[in-house]
Each structure stands twice: as structure tokens, then as C-alpha cells.
Amino acid sequence: MHCGKYIKSQTVKLCIVVLHIDGIRSPLASRCYSHAKVETDEEFDARWVTYFSKPDIDAWELKKGMNTLIGYDLVPEAKILDSALRACRRLNDLASAIRILEAVKDKSGPHKDIYPYLIQELQPTLIELGISTPEDLGMDKL
Amino acid sequence: MLATRALSLVGKRAISTSICLRGGHGVAKVDDYNPLPDVQFVTELSAVQKSLKEKEKGSWATLSNEEKIALYRISFKQSFAEMNEGTKEWKSVIAGMFFFIGMTGLVVLWQRKFVYGPVPPTFESEWKEKEVQRMLDMRINPVEGFSAKWDYENKEWKK
Numbered sequence: 001m002h003c004g005k006y007i008k009s010q011t012v013k014l015c016i017v018v019l020h021i022d023g024i025r026s027p028l029a030s031r032c033y034s035h036a037k038v039e040t041d042e043e044f045d046a047r048w049v050t051y052f053s054k055p056d057i058d059a060w061e062l063k064k065g066m067n068t069l070i071g072y073d074l075v076p077e078a079k080i081l082d083s084a085l086r087a088c089r090r091l092n093d094l095a096s097a098i099r100i101l102e103a104v105k106d107k108s109g110p111h112k113d114i115y116p117y118l119i120q121e122l123q124p125t126l127i128e129l130g131i132s133t134p135e136d137l138g139m140d141k142l
Numbered sequence: 143m144l145a146t147r148a149l150s151l152v153g154k155r156a157i158s159t160s161i162c163l164r165g166g167h168g169v170a171k172v173d174d175y176n177p178l179p180d181v182q183f184v185t186e187l188s189a190v191q192k193s194l195k196e197k198e199k200g201s202w203a204t205l206s207n208e209e210k211i212a213l214y215r216i217s218f219k220q221s222f223a224e225m226n227e228g229t230k231e232w233k234s235v236i237a238g239m240f241f242f243i244g245m246t247g248l249v250v251l252w253q254r255k256f257v258y259g260p261v262p263p264t265f266e267s268e269w270k271e272k273e274v275q276r277m278l279d280m281r282i283n284p285v286e287g288f289s290a291k292w293d294y295e296n297k298e299w300k301k
Contacts, residue, residue: 066178067177070175094202095213095214095216095218099177100177102177106177130201130205132207134221136207139221140223142223142227
């Protein structure tokens with residue numbers, strides 16, 4: 001499971017950030033950090049884009065991937081979502097595509113500017129694949 | 143490939159992660175917050191729904207909004223908006239609160255009338271006036287407290 005490894009690397013990253021804010025340049029060896037390799041944001045994104053880009057991805061893998069991704073303490077980048085939406089297209093699953101957009105909006109929580117930004121970034125893909133946003137369908141209202 | 147598709151729930155991966163194993167539908171722990179559930183909501187498709195599913199294999203741009211919503215409803219019971227909707231329970235709670243506070247108020251009034259005896263004479267205004275005068279005469283707290291606020295020259299409270 002990637003989950004545990006990611007959470008650990010997040011903690012390590014947080015400590016590193018605090019280190020630099022202090023301006024103290026003590027070497028890592030003097031702190032009690034794990035020596036595991038920290039995955040960068042780019043590596044994380046690339047891994048997930050690759051996951052969803054698998055040409056013969058099946059429905060279970062899509063669900064598992066999305067559920068895991070939504071379980072993380074982050075809002076996925078536009079390129080990961082783009083890859084996931086294209087996976088939905090390969091699986092002929094429009095409902096999941098719309099659901100992914102809903103989930104991402106829900107995931108943003110109080111940060112209301114994330115979702116419009118993502119929709120803006122995904123607009124070419126949405127138009128290309130013919131995916132309507134939940135707002136277009138009136139599904140964001142009750 | 144066809145076999146795994148047909149038996150997608152019986153397949154090993156699905157069972158190990160399926161909610162059925164952990165307690166059946168309706169388990170509401172946070173780690174079960176899965177936007178894409180294992181089982182689609184409508185398991186038996188009507189003829190209309192089946193033809194819609196066929197249409198889904200083509201270009202999605204040709205689908206009308208109603209068709210897209212119909213496809214969504216086949217897979218999912220509730221939209222996120224419906225799922226996150228609060229209940230109106232808080233109104234009952236507030237109403238209940240006011241009701242019981244009101245009941246308590248009635249009980250208190252009844253008690254005052256029927257349970258408690260009369261209040262001591264020391265609360266009468268005539269008594270209180272004499273009490274205040276006595277305190278002033280005794281110079282109670284003359285520096286910063288009670289008598290300090292009384293103007294002894296003009297026989298009134300200081301402004």
C-alpha cells in the first residue's frame with residue numbers, strides 16, 4: 001500500500017520545511033529522521049498519472065485508484081484527474097467521471113478556489129471527452 | 143477477461159476490499175468514504191437503461207443532460223449534494239430545548255407559590271432604606287467601596 005509510505009514522507013517533508021524556516025542549517029544526520037527516500041510531489045503525481053494511464057485499466061483498478069487517491073490528505077493535481085477521466089472514457093463510464101469531479105470539489109473542503117481552478121485546467125479535456133460538470137447538470141444543488 | 147468481468151464481485155480483489163465483508167451496506171466509518179463504491183446502485187437495468195448504457199460507449203458529447211443524469215443515477219444512489227445534506231434534526235433539538243426550559247419555568251413558578259414560605263422582612267424597602275442609612279453611618283468601606291460613593295455634604299450619592 002502506498003498510503004503508509006506517503007504519510008511518513010509527508011511528516012518528514014514537514015520537518016524539513018520547519019528546519020529551513022528556522023534558518024538553522026544543521027545536517028539531517030543530527031536529527032532523528034527516517035532514512036527512507038522522500039517522494040517528491042512530482043514523483044507522486046507521475047506515479048498516479050501512470051496508474052490511470054494504463055491502456056487496459058479495468059473498472060476495479062479505477063475504483064481502487066480513485067478511492068485511495070481521495071483517501072489521501074490532498075486534492076489531486078489536474079494532470080492526475082485528467083488521466084483518471086481518460087481512464088473513465090476508456091471504460092465507457094461517464095457516471096464515474098462526473099463522480100470524480102464531485103469528489104474533488106468535496107475534497108477541497110473550505111478552500112473554494114481549488115475546484116474552479118481545476119475545472120479551468122481540465123476544460124479542454126472535459127470538452128474533448130464530452131463530460132459535463134455536476135454544475136452543468138444541476139447536480140450540485142438539491 | 144470476460145469471466146472476471148462477470149464475476150467481478152466474486153473475484154478475489156473485490157472481496158478483500160468489498161464493504162460486504164466489513165459489515166454490509168450502511169457502514170459509515172470515515173475509512174469507508176469511497177466516492178466510487180464497489181457495486182453500482184441499480185443492478186438490474188431496464189431496457190431503456192440498457193440502451194443508454196450502449197449509447198454511453200459512443201461519444202459522450204451526443205448525450206443530453208437528462209441522459210447523463212440518468213447514467214449517473216444508475217451507478218450512484220445519491221449525489222454528493224444529497225449525501226452531504228444535513229437533516230432538519232436541529233430544529234427538533236432547539237424546540238425540545240425551549241419546551242423543557244419552559245416546563246422548568248412553570249415548575250419554578252409553582253414552587254414559588256406553593257412551596258416556599260414568605261421572604262424575610264429584611265427584604266422590604268423600608269427595612270433596606272434603614273439598612274443603607276446604618277451602613278453609611280458606620281462608614282462601611284469609606285475609602286473605595288460603599289461609603290466612598292456617598293456624598294456626605296450633600297446627602298446624596300456621588301455622581
